[in-house]
Amino acid sequence: MLTVSRLGKTYPGPVVALEEIDLQLDRGLFGLLGPNGAGKSTLMRTLATLQLPDSGSARLDDIDLIAEPHRARRTIGYLPQEMGVYPRVTAREMLDYLATLKGIGPHRERRKHVEQQLARVHLADVADRRLDTFSGGMKQRFGIATAFLGQPSLVIVDEPTAGLDPYERRRFQLMLSERARDCVLLLSTHIVEDIAGLCENMALIDRGRLLQRGSPRELLQRIEGCVWEFPIAPESLEEARRRYRVLSFRPRHERLSLRVYSKQRPTPWHGDCDEGAVGAIEPDLEDLYAYHVEQRV
Numbered sequence: 360m361l362t363v364s365r366l367g368k369t370y371p372g373p374v375v376a377l378e379e380i381d382l383q384l385d386r387g388l389f390g391l392l393g394p395n396g397a398g399k400s401t402l403m404r405t406l407a408t409l410q411l412p413d414s415g416s417a418r419l420d421d422i423d424l425i426a427e428p429h430r431a432r433r434t435i436g437y438l439p440q441e442m443g444v445y446p447r448v449t450a451r452e453m454l455d456y457l458a459t460l461k462g463i464g465p466h467r468e469r470r471k472h473v474e475q476q477l478a479r480v481h482l483a484d485v486a487d488r489r490l491d492t493f494s495g496g497m498k499q500r501f502g503i504a505t506a507f508l509g510q511p512s513l514v515i516v517d518e519p520t521a522g523l524d525p526y527e528r529r530r531f532q533l534m535l536s537e538r539a540r541d542c543v544l545l546l547s548t549h550i551v552e553d554i555a556g557l558c559e560n561m562a563l564i565d566r567g568r569l570l571q572r573g574s575p576r577e578l579l580q581r582i583e584g585c586v587w588e589f590p591i592a593p594e595s596l597e598e599a600r601r602r603y604r605v606l607s608f609r610p611r612h613e614r615l616s617l618r619v620y621s622k623q624r625p626t627p628w629h630g631d632c633d634e635g636a637v638g639a640i641e642p643d644l645e646d647l648y649a650y651h652v653e654q655r656v
């Protein structure tokens with residue numbers, strides 16, 4: 360169990376990156392969804408014991424992540440947003456080296472563990488290739504193998520699917536969901552699709568604050584019956600924004616298909632859309648995200 364209490368961090372500026380963050384996470388995949396600059400990486404790095412908060416506490420079972428970082432690191436796996444430069448060594452050599460640093464041994468056991476990890480991320484066949492020759496998807500799968508070395512009880516994965524093609528993204532998601540059965544798996548992302556259907560529980564974070572948390576289904580229920588869709592002329596968008604909370608708009612046949620949040624059925628104000636064209640729709644996570652996260656110009 361991961362217990363985070365009133366965690367705070369302010370960078371010089373001042374920039375409040377984390378404000379009184381409270382979280383209690385059990386085994387399973389937990390998604391942290393928020394826009395750029397929301398504070399996700401600061402939270403991830405703090406829990407990975409790579410930086411200190413200004414205030415608050417974080418515990419993983421009986422380990423104090425802030426006071427006992429060395430002890431904590433033995434049981435934490437971390438896949439950072441940027442892995443930096445990939446060394447000119449093979450995947451097998453690198454994984455074996457990282458396993459040694461993690462204290463996994465003796466030699467024969469470590470080799471076996473490394474081979475298992477390579478097989479689980481489907482890299483066994485290319486394990487003797489140099490890491491700097493790997494594609495983006497292969498590098499991310501290698502990242503999973505490193506994060507799961509030594510059966511950690513907390514695994515932190517920071518924005519893992521940016522830059523992956525749809526096939527690699529799904530493959531990556533599947534691997535994460537398989538692995539989440541045995542640990543607390545914290546996934547941060549600004550990509551709604553990474554959360555939908557994958558995480559049993561999630562939180563929305565923006566400007567350093569947790570805005571909402573629960574299962575995706577629970578969170579969606581809170582805006583059910585309040586999301587509407589209707590077409591408008593592109594030039595009516597500003598008027599729409601004045602009248603309604605616009606969640607999103609998509610070009611469709613020279614018009615815009617608008618999604619708005621409204622407790623009452625919206626009444627069209629422009630001549631070219633009749634009332635019948637206004638439909639209530641089942642909200643999705645994109646709507647939820649747009650509803651809670653302030654759009655910044």
Ligand SMILES: Nc1ncnc2c1ncn2[C@@H]1O[C@H](COP(=O)(O)OP(=O)(O)OP(=O)(O)O)[C@@H](O)[C@H]1O
Nearest residue numbers: 370371374376394395396397398399400401402549
């Ligand atoms: N070392 C730093 N010094 C000053 N400000 C920082 C530093 N690191 C992050 N910030 C600021 O803190 C806020 C939170 O940043 P953070 O990287 O945690 O957000 P994020 O949600 O991970 O964003 P992204 O998705 O863009 O990576 C941002 O406003 C960022 O500019």
